[in-house]
Amino acid sequence: MTPTLSIEDLSVSFSQRDASLEAVQRVSLAIAPAECVGIIGESGSGKTQVFMAAMGLLASNALARGSIRFEGGELLHADAAALNRVRGSKLTMIFQDPMTSLAPHLCIGTQLAEVLVCHSGLSWRDAWSSAGRMLERVRVPDPKRRLHQYPHELSGGMRQRVVIGMSLMCEPRLVIADEPTTALDVTIQAQLIELLRIMRGEFGMALVLISHDLGVVAGLADRILVMYAGRIVECASAQELFRHARHPYTAEMLKCIPRLSGPRLARLPTIAGQPPRPGELLEGCAFAPRCPLAQDRCRTERPLLSNAGDSSVACHFPLPR
């Protein structure tokens, strides 16, 4: 089966003044049809840039190398026309802040209908009624009335539902959600994740969920990729990752999540040091300076991603199962 999205050896660097910043270093991954993949990483991990490259949204000073294939067609370095055949219809993206991703001067109905009018050539009237149906599907109450309202009249959670609706209008094969709940209250987050789960069930599309929050990704992802300093450091099924994380970074991250149950702690768990600044060049393993298990080999030789069953880990001394 051809993967829906296939990324091979992708590297993204940004040229700034005299130096070039390596944001993504030789990342390869494949997303199967209808699969949900979670991408976890902190600042400097490059997780967003990988998918900005796929969508052709990299900044003008970015240099991308490698290959990104969507349903067989090459996306990287494709011209605007080729990209626009696919973007917004079959390959869509949901961003973090719904207030800035919705146009403030257009009513919701127009923004939803516009997607169909542009990509499917529907008439405005047909697109408008499709928009109303989509609002129903994303569980916006009283959809007929809402079509005429403007983004500022909606709460954050409702806006994000509209954005999700827009991304689904043309029945995409792949939706990329970049931190879709980070800007929302925690009581709304769970409901949005639930909505994504239901939509996945109804539309059957593949979903990439990018987040820094393991808890958000836990409920939805079949497979999780952990990125650090521009590289993939671990890739495993969600079950495996949470039960037996093999990369020390993943294991430490899991320990950092503050618990609501269990004993109250005097000090919070943390990982010493800080994530490397984007583009910081490091010898050996990027995580070595912070790794409690680092040894000499880690500081000189960079570990490559090696497979172990269906999971892979980039570590010289991965944690035992």
Next chain:
Amino acid sequence: MNDALLRVRNLSVDFGGHAALSDVSFELYAGETLGLVGESGSGKSTLARAILRLLRAAHGSVEWFGQDLLTCAAPVLRALRRDLQIVFQDPLASLNPRMTVGDTIAEPLRIFEPGLNGHARQLRVAAMLERVGLTPAMAARYPHEFSGGQCQRIGIARAMILSPKLLICDEPVSSLDMSIQGQIVNLLLDLQRDAGTAMLFISHNLAVVRHLSHRVLVMYSGRLVEIAAPDALFASSVHPYTKALLAAVPASVPAAGHAAAPAALVERFAAAPPASGCAFRDRCPYAVAVCETTVPPLAEVVAGHWVACHRSHEALIPLSFPP
């Protein structure tokens, strides 16, 4: 029992017709860490700024060492600020981009200890930089050269250099990476312990607040809805909103396939809360007639546990997860 260090009474703030804070009253004791949780629109940041008179309150009082911070004369307030400090949410934005880090940290010294000569000041700044985990050489650099976590350490150094009696932390780690949030929180706890500073720790992250607070305040739509010690709050909360908040937090150990069950809360369509009665009533599964007309007062249900709910005396069934 200590005497209260800070006594807030009926604090209300109006933003052009919309009540950002309504009738907030509470006490804070010396050396205590008071956690304040709430989501967007709860008014928690407004509360922090209102206490410090960084914005104008419509009415209410903030008693501090015999003075009302909201009505005292400006020079008196400035003098009192020595002991009332704040750490902001956006670490980079809270630092003057045109001032070196050393000058930023030294500013409180320049204001309150003008007799200090340049060399002595430099030593104090260097000591503070080391205390917060940075190096004295960084004093000559500019904020944009540092990461978010480092900027926050600089902000903390500035706030703590005079060992204030109260430190307000307004979401100090929300914009930082998860792996370093703990570092900053631990740093705050260390500094607090060494200086005996009381802390008002504002956050939307319940789990963090649980670990470091002696008491927790929960806010919703500009009002206090529950006050309790962490164990009481997290194990046996009374207010429906608190229960929903706890239910919505992702599971303590993420387990595949078990997403946080969506809170059984109606999601409000528009941003504005209901105009009368309890602000939570349009989302509350337990709302009754009286909730529509009267704002519930904050009442003590058990010693030290306060709740603002008309039905707090009933043993309400915990919110159940939808099928």
Next chain:
Amino acid sequence: MSGLGSDAARRLRSNPAAVFALYVMFAMVALALLGPWLNPNSIEALDWLHVAARPGMQSAHWFGTDRLGRDLFVRTLAGARVSLSVGLVASVCSLVVGLSYGAIAGYSGGRTDHLMMRILEILSGLPLIFFVILLTVVFGRSEYLLFFSIGAVGWLTMARIVRGQTMSIRRREFIEAAVASGASAGRIIVKHVIPNVIGPVIVYATLSVPQIILFESFLSFLGLGIQEPHASLGTLIAEGAGEMESAPWILLVPGGFLALLLLCLNIFGDGLRDALDVKEG
């Protein structure tokens, strides 16, 4: 000033037009200052043998002479010295006054700002020429009066710009942090507001120098500014205008010098704005 200043300097250096304009300006200023040493003719000496002589490098008068036989090279450079000094002094004065006024009004807000802006508007509404003439009548002609009247105009727009910039940063968190640290309003304005608004202000000051020089030229042209035998570029242009048909170089030499100077100032000012404009941090 800061690490950001050196960033801006680097961007400026990589703008060839601005750098070229800067060098040309330096050359012109150097020429104006060193003029007396290069050419011994005095600005007043009348050379009856070479009245209205054409310019020529072989003759005694490189740029020719005017209707009275005075050497144009020396007079032009003397005029340039006057115009440049007026431009510099007046723009520094308007910068200082406008910066203080605008920062105080912008930071204070409320009634103070309201009052200060009403005063500003009234002053802006006064017909300036009328004012200058009135002052000339009362105090007689002098160079100091010239500086004063030009400075009196320049600071108004500067104050508006500074006020606008101040209001846009007043709500930023580092200002709140300074207030929370116990800083007085004066300290905040001097240490926090002004360093952060200085960028656009300097650009405006640079771009307003041409306007000031032109205004001085205009006043002198009208007879309200520099008087004989002293010259400014404006008075020289006024003289030259009368001789346009018969001896055009009398107009073209000072006119060309002024035009080139203003062009370079504008190009440099634009380059400065581009260099400082990029969002810091």
